[in-house]
Amino acid sequence: MSDAIAERLAWVAVDWGSSHLRAWAMDAQGDVLARGGSDRGMLSLVPEGYEPALLEAVAGWLPAAGRVPVWVCGMAGARQGWHEAAYLPVPARLDELAHGAVAPAVRDRRLAVRLLPGLCQHADGAGRGFDVMRGEETQLAGLVAREPGFTGLVCLPGTHAKWAWLEAGGVMRFTTALSGELYQLLASRSVLRHSVADAGLDAAGCREAFVNAVREAAAAPGGFSQWLFGLRATDLLDGTLPSGAARQARLGARLSGLVIGLxxxxxxxxxxxxxxxxxxxxxxxARYALALEALGHASRRLDGDAAVLAGLGLAQAAP
Amino acid sequence: MSDAIAERLAWVAVDWGSSHLRAWAMDAQGDVLARGGSDRGMLSLVPEGYEPALLEAVAGWLPAAGRVPVWVCGMAGARQGWHEAAYLPVPARLDELAHGAVAPAVRDRRLAVRLLPGLCQHADGAGRGFDVMRGEETQLAGLVAREPGFTGLVCLPGTHAKWAWLEAGGVMRFTTALSGELYQLLASRSVLRHSVADAGLDAAGCREAFVNAVREAAAAPGGFSQWLFGLRATDLLDGTLPSGAARQARLGARLSGLVIGLxxxxxxxxxxxxxxxxxxxxxxxARYALALEALGHASRRLDGDAAVLAGLGLAQAAP
Structure with a gap:
């Protein structure tokens, strides 16, 4: 099996985040031969730890001789990562990310590692604020790889949700909302932790609770911190809600809707x-699509892993 | 010294919160003879632990014979506290809190303890949402004790900031904003913890950063979660800010302004x-007064401890 991979291996794709490393063995046609990964993310590594962590995930795929290109996006290229790949300022073309890649020194002669840069944005007093992304630019490049010259608004939900305005395959500007982290802090660390659970939107009443909260927060975002405490008070006083886990799921759906609506x-x-x-x-x-729909906005969805692979593929194929 | 207190002691005032207990020895004129307290708050106590914790703080004040009234507000009267003093629903007169007080059983015959109730509000679809307070109602009663028949809007900033609409000495409705807790979570648990410090507003530029943030968030509260991440990006990219502690103080002041502005x-x-x-x-x-002033609103300030004592005094003097 490993030999079969080594024979067809053309390059290795790596998405190296704060908490995890994910790797794919790729053939020359851009198909995935194998997947690997670990929890050796940036936050758990010193610079000397990256090459061993990478080998742990990919060594089984490598041929006995010859250097294999390894294209890496994400936090491995941060200043506090393996080796800094300095941010490219926007506006930035997404098919030119490879120009900003850096090659960290490696001991293993089978590896030719390239770390892709993130994007940064300086405040210009005309709609752009200070902002940074590292990892998401490669997903955006993947979108452009699939749809050359793409123009439109792209949202990458997550711990730090990114919204990027693309024109003709380039990022003109972007903004980041702390939504995912805000939700996690409130759901697990605040007084609301006693009242909410993240149980998805399929249970009875959860979808409706989510949609109503999106609409309320979007219509009057100034109410946000009052609605937050209102979740706790509702849990204490509202006799019409179901009890137990169903109650927590309903209130958790509402919390998620408030954060996304904001x-x-x-x-x-x-x-x-x-x-x-x-x-x-x-x-x-799907949750963001539902929120947008609740406000009358259309959306379409693109798988994040497919986008990462397409973006790394675009970089490794660059001249 | 203790004997001097015991001779003049008329009653004991106690504000028993989630994390602390504070007690005052009061004479018949409402003057404070002595203060005490400990970190034996509600969260660290089981019901049997309250009487020993109270005695630890006040035993030195008690005369050898005779029962001393001990009036208690706050979380000791919560369901998960010493003994539940059920919430009074609003609208509620603040000079009648004592009618909802409960007397927990005590072993020490020198103590006659009364736990004051909190207030609750049921959603009525006409401006009132579900809400609760426990402790702040006694401060509101203190305001009414000083200004009988008070009518106006009162704000009690804190972990859970309360806003109450009073009419002729009664609470008509109230709302709670999670602002203090939100600030603490963001400043100490989020990605922003690397970028902000709570250093007050006296350092250079901090007052201006706070005021600008209040105005921005109040004018466009929907930007809140973007501005949060913007603090982190500003810390990474903005070369015009001072460095080190001064930078963190400036960004901390801005975070506080964003939360209060929202x-x-x-x-x-x-x-x-x-x-x-x-x-x-x-x-x-003072910080809230500055924020209100930045938006063109006048305010006046009343010391919270004085309000608690006046409110407990109103209860103990009730017929």
Whole structure:
């Protein structure tokens, strides 16, 4: 099996985040031969630890001789990562990310590692604020690889949700909402932790609770911190809600809707009749699609892993 | 010294919160003879632990014979506290809190303990949402004790900031904003913890950063979660800010302004030309006064401890 991979291996794709490393063995046609990964993310590594962590995940795929290109996006290229690949400032063409790649020194002669840069944005007093991304630019490049010259608004939901305005295959500007982290902090560390659970939207009443909360927060975002405490008080006083886990699921759906509704309120002037392209995992992009739909906005979804692989593929194929 | 207190002791005032217990020895004129307290708050106690914790703080004040009234507000009266003093529903007169007080059983015959109730509010589809308070109602009663028949909007900043609409000495409705807890979570548990410090507003540029953030968040609260991440990106990219502790103080002041500005955005329709009465500690009420002033609203400040004592005094003097 390993020999079969080594024979067909053309390059290795790596998405190296803060908490995880994910790797794919790729053939020359861009098909996936094998997958690997570990929890050796940036936060758990010193610079000297990256090459061993990479080998742990991919050594079984490598042929006995010859250097294999390994294209890496994400936090491995951060200043506090393996080796800094300095941010490219926007506006930036997404088919030119490879120009900003750096090659960290490696001991194993089978590896030719390239770390892709992130994007940064300086405040310009005309709609752009200070902002950074590292990893998501490669997903955006994947979208452009699939749809050359893409123009439109793209949302990548997550811990730090990115919204990027693309024109003719380049990022013109972007903004980041702390939504995922805000939700996690409130759901697991605040007084609300006693009242909410993240049980998805399929249980009875959860979808409706989510949609109503999105609409309320988007219509009057100033109510956000009052609605937060209202979740706790509702849990204490509302006799009409179901009890136990069903109650927590309902209130958890409402909390999620409030956070995403607040985020969408901040984008209200930017959401037009053009569909938003959502890039990410199935559950989260479905949730954002539902929130956008609740506010009358169309969207389409693109798988985040497919986008990463397409983006790394675009980089490794660059001249 | 202790004998001097015991001779003049008329009653004991106690504010028993989630994390602390504070007690005052009071004479018949309402003057404070002595203060005590400990970190034996509700969260660290089982019901049997309250009487020993109370005695630890006040035993030195008690005369050898005779029962001393001990009036207690706060979480000791919660369901998960010493003995539940059920919430009184609003509208509620603040000079009648004592009618809802309960007397927990005590072993020490020198103690006659009364736990004051909190207030609750049921959603009525006409401006009132589900809400609860426990402890703040006694501060509101203190305001009414000083200004009988008080009518106006009162704000008690804190972990869970309370806003109460009073009419003729009664609470008509109230709302709670999670602002203090939100700030703490973001400043100490989120990605922003690397970028912000709570250093007050006196350092260079901090007051201006706070005021600007209040105005921005109040004007466009939907931007809140984007501005949060913007703090992190600003820390990474903005070369015009000072470095080190001064940078963190500036960004911390901005975070505080964003959170308080968001809270005030939710009250925008309620803030009128009538001054807001701020009740609480000096630093926090000063910060809220500055935020209100930045939005063109007048306020006046009342010391929170004085309000608690006046409120407990009103209860102990009730027929």
């Amino acid at each position: 985020e969408l309120a901040g984008l209200a002037n930017e959401l037009s009749s053009t569909p938003v392209t959502l890039v990410g995992g199935a559950a989260l992009t | 809270e005030l955005a939710g009250l925008a329709n309620e803030l009128s030309s009538t001054p807001v009465t701020l009740v609480g500690g000096a630093a926090l009420t």
